Amino acid sequence: MSTITDKENFSTTLIDSLLSLHHSNDKDARSVAQEELKKWGLPTAKSEEYKFTPITRILAKNFSAEELLVEPSASKIKIEDTLLSEFPENVVVFSNGRFDESQSSLKSMKGLTIIPLKQAIEQKSEVIEAHFKSFPRSKDPFGLLNAACWQDGLFVHVEKNIAVSSPLVVINQHDAGTAKVSSHSRLLVLIEQGADFSVIEKTVTTGNQPVFHSLNEEIKVLANASFKYYKIQNDPGDLIQVSNTTIYQENSSRTDTYTFSLDGKLIRNNLSILIDGEGCESHFFGLYLTKGETLVDNHTVVDHMKPNSFSNELYKGLMDEKSKGVFNGKIYVRPHAQKTNAFQSNRNILLSDTATINTKPQLEIWADDVKCSHGCTTGQLDEEALFYLQSRGIPKSTAKAMLLYAFAGEVLEAIKDERLREYIDGMISERLHKNF
């Protein structure tokens, strides 16, 4: 019984402490979020959306409510990641949740603005007001928590018909070598008509203390614009991360998202794509390779609000040891969104008897002239295929690596940027002990 009381206390104390925070910027939005959070609270074991992901319990075990809201101390760790040498043009680093100017490098370019969010709120209030005031915000409790207490963030504005060839790299670095870290960051991206932009986002965590990172991302892709989004999560140690990423698309725009989750303690990705335009395309891919006691939970939503758009989703998972995977894929097709094509596929392989996956496709279709399909499979490694490879002289361990790599390869091949594909390939190959 004591644990239940602890959890209730945790949630109440957290919300109380939240209300006592006094941020000088973004005041209205913060107080709205606070009120909402007060109403709903943090998820409990009974919350449908967090049924398989006991995040409040895990947070309460690792943090006090106050620790979750306190500004972490600055970090002096220098990031060494080949991602930075591969894509040096536009790099933004947040260290323990704070914009780290010394490690960031931004090349100025006509029609492209990349500035800290606090600065943008002061200098670009009109653009932000016009595009993000009525942005459909996340109702997720951690999305609300982030909206109420975010510490720092980034604002990106890509003006009309500007094609930015090199992707923006955003590193969320956490230094948990000496103390617990809790950080709350935000990303606002506005891609105007006909523009083209990509973001690669990665968390880099060092140290063994627990880390909590909440991330709210609001991305607006206007007519005929194109946006690519890559998320890389591969953090050893105790990282608990909740992302709420909402992408809003207008007419004939296109988005491609890729989510790679390889390590961490608990990862929850809420990815929502709101297709509020005709002739749009949305492709989203996910690959989660889990081991140890890692839990990776991908909740995706595609909301077809207008006719004649296309969405395609492929998420694949390999769960080993005692790890857990959760996939929930919602597809909404609204009554007037006729001629929608929406496809979803989730494929999983369990590599041990103690690994689990909970997968749930959720289609709600109100229009009658649509093509929608979904499929989810969960299985084990194909013994027949393994034997076939072995019977040609390939050792079992290599044969296994070949099959797993081929399984992951389908998502890897979808990455069009060659440098990035090689970078992620390297990470996946290492994980799967590729030796052929």
Next chain:
Amino acid sequence: MLKIKNLHARVEEKQILNGINLEVKPGEVHAIMGPNGSGKSTLASVLAGREDFEVTEGTIEFLGKNLLEMEPEDRAREGVFLAFQYPVEIPGVSTVNFMKTALNKIREYRGQDTLDAVSFLTLMKEKIKLVEIDQALLNRSLNEGFSGGEKKRNEIFQMAMLEPKLAILDETDSGLDIDALRIVANGVNKLKTKDNATIVVTHYQRLLEYIVPDYVHVLYKGRIVKSGSKELALELEEKGYDWIKSEVEVA
């Protein structure tokens, strides 16, 4: 080369092989025939090391070594090759990459240098001609979406690449039209030398018109009940398997 003595095997609780005795020498072609369910494919699988089958009695000696103690990959490296009745489709693994890995693992095992990309491709081109397989097919995912004939041709291509000492063709003729059958059989014949041996497992005599056996064995209820020359196959084709069955029942 191969000595099978009193081999008994079962899958789960079902006894399938009930005392097989067979000796194969270099340069020989043996045909194993028999009605459905007689244990032909089981014998092929046990030789290749499929885990589903449990050997309960008997021995298999291959080139003086105990085959039953070896993992499937080691059997392949020692020179055993099974052409599958139902070749497996493996999405995401191309035949080319698969063969390069397999060949180099086998070469490593035999203490030979691994092949670089250029010498591998040269070798591959040479073997492609032998089995008349389209090179474009080999760059695709292994067997994925292949026709029945393409799959079987791919098996023979792999055999040509790996140059086994003992090739076991498990119902290689099933699902093949006459042209494909001829191409596959030609491939097998071209690969024949005085040092290697072939076991052809088949239900019908048809394939044996192209791959001419030195010996024909009839398998029934998990035992070899009759052995003879290639004429035995013709006799079976003419009379069917019933006379063998009744002969066995009488005995």
